[in-house]
Amino acid sequence: MNRLPYPSDLTDAQWQLIQPLLPAAKSGGRPRKIDLCDVVNAIFYLNREGCTWRALPHDFPHWRTVYDYFAAWKHDGTWERINGVLRRQVRVAAGRSHTPHTASTDSQTVKATETADSRGYDGAKKITGRKRHIAVDSLGLLLVAAVTTADVADAVAAKQVLGQLTEERFPRLRVVRADSAYGRYGLPAWVAGLGYWMLELIKRPLAVAGFVVVALVCAGILAVLHVVLPSTDAGAEAVDRVNELRREADAEPTQDRVDTEVDA
Secondary structure (H helix, E strand, C coil), X not given: CCCCCCCCCCCHHHHHHHHHHCCCCCCCCCCCCCCHHHHHHHHHHHHHHCXXXXXXXXXXCCHHHHHHHHHHHHHCCHHHHHHHHHHHHHHHHCCCXXXXXXXXXXXXXXXXXXXXXXXXXXXXXXXXXXXXEEEEECCCCEEEEEEEECCCCHHHHHHHHHCCCCCCCCCCCCEEEEEHXXXXXXXXXXXXXXXXXXXXXXXXXCCCCCCCCCCCCCCHXXXXXXXXXXXXXXXXXXXXXXXXXXXXXXXXXXXXHHXXXXXX
């Protein structure tokens, strides 16, 4: 790499983890001349800085080359494979089973410009744009994701997310936790029909305004908070409160927690 580093660049140790997971060059034709580490760093730069493909700095490979690799890896499942391998490694290093027992799901609405190919209006959040729907494990590690226009209800879009949590991919999964918005549009009945795991709805206490920790459903909720909450004092206090509850739960484990959460 013959340039000054960007904050989004991979370290050498991180690159060594990702490099074996990238597709090898196709046989025949001209040898690959591009440095894939530069390609990955360019993609991470774009993701972090939020620029367009054409606005990538000139000390990266040409933007079209970077985009072509990104699109090819999206199409052949490379990104999903990288996420899965790294997630399993992190879980095992944390003393967990390589596949989760418990998951959580939530969504976030983000603004999209008029040039976006698709967007909608989220009346609850009063935002025009798209929704990111995710499911995470009890460590907050991403399991699956889907993107819709912002006008799609959580319980409707959930089928695109939860439908990816198959028994083949996540054989130990038994519980997916979500807020009460996911109890609409026949979603609980649809989940029951899958027969793989149960959907547990966490209800908000009555007569409580603003942010409140409704239950220590799993550490994955903390990851959702970091994504959804703005950088405000209230958001920081909420994250601190969740951390406090996690420490209390870890200090005084119940038999139910030992059975269901320690190896989640």
